[in-house]
Amino acid sequence: MSGDPVIRVRGLRTAFGSHVVHDDLDLDLRRGEILGVVGGSGTGKSVLLRAIVGLEATQAGSIEVLGRQIGALSGDDRRALEQRWGVMFQDGALFSALTVRENVEVPLRAVPSLTDAQREGLAELKVSMAGLPWKANADFPADLSGGMRKRAGLARALALDPEILFLDEPTAGLDPIGATAFDRLIVTLRDALNLSVFLVTHDLDTLHACCDRVAVLAERRVLTTGTMADMLTVDHPWVHEYFHGPRARAATGKE
Numbered sequence: 001m002s003g004d005p006v007i008r009v010r011g012l013r014t015a016f017g018s019h020v021v022h023d024d025l026d027l028d029l030r031r032g033e034i035l036g037v038v039g040g041s042g043t044g045k046s047v048l049l050r051a052i053v054g055l056e057a058t059q060a061g062s063i064e065v066l067g068r069q070i071g072a073l074s075g076d077d078r079r080a081l082e083q084r085w086g087v088m089f090q091d092g093a094l095f096s097a098l099t100v101r102e103n104v105e106v107p108l109r110a111v112p113s114l115t116d117a118q119r120e121g122l123a124e125l126k127v128s129m130a131g132l133p134w135k136a137n138a139d140f141p142a143d144l145s146g147g148m149r150k151r152a153g154l155a156r157a158l159a160l161d162p163e164i165l166f167l168d169e170p171t172a173g174l175d176p177i178g179a180t181a182f183d184r185l186i187v188t189l190r191d192a193l194n195l196s197v198f199l200v201t202h203d204l205d206t207l208h209a210c211c212d213r214v215a216v217l218a219e220r221r222v223l224t225t226g227t228m229a230d231m232l233t234v235d236h237p238w239v240h241e242y243f244h245g246p247r248a249r250a251a252t253g254k255e
């Protein structure tokens, strides 16, 4: 975790009509880290993720990813940058008419030099890296459990060997055993693939298990960033309640 941040957001403002979601928001994702992005419901975690990957319009500020200003890119330059990150959306966002392997092949189709066999083989590799059994390649999303769909979404996010992985609430809706396994997978993949990970979550267990740093969204900006230990010292009502509340104590095992 060193050098220039892979994501640098400065002075970001996003709004829907008169509803301002972010105002003068700054955020860095450092190379190689897993950053947990937390905040109350509706504080704009998903909108921030979507703004960084260029899916949400912004009113002011700059978003730099891997040294490039997102807003200044178009056409081939933009597509080339987009291939350097992968996004796992909350519900997996899979194509229901395609099998798991075909879903993972979709981003690989951006690489024209791949033969059909190479593309299929790479997709199967990603499916297995996401911890799915071989037979899942031929399953349709509707055949899968919620946890398996998330893994399929992860496989697709990994398709193009990204440098940055965006995860939107990866453990939401998973049972505790499935969530713990997913937490471990995120860390294993980060270590094995040298990923930098932007992880939106409400899950305190995930923060403890995975995250090197935490960024708290409140009052339309990143209120504070730091380690989990740092969070315990922050004097703000929401941050205090979140990191000292009963669920926080359960996640650390301390009463």
Ligand SMILES: Nc1ncnc2c1ncn2[C@@H]1O[C@H](COP(=O)(O)OP(=O)(O)OP(=O)(O)O)[C@@H](O)[C@H]1O
Residues within 6 Å of the ligand: 016, 021, 039, 040, 041, 042, 043, 044, 045, 046, 047, 048
């Ligand atoms: N397309 C949209 N049009 C209008 N308002 C939107 C749109 N997308 C998001 N919002 C609003 O922006 C705010 C932030 O939404 P966002 O989904 O980023 O919150 P969040 O922090 O991810 O919440 P949660 O933890 O509940 O998922 C919310 O008030 C939401 O209603």
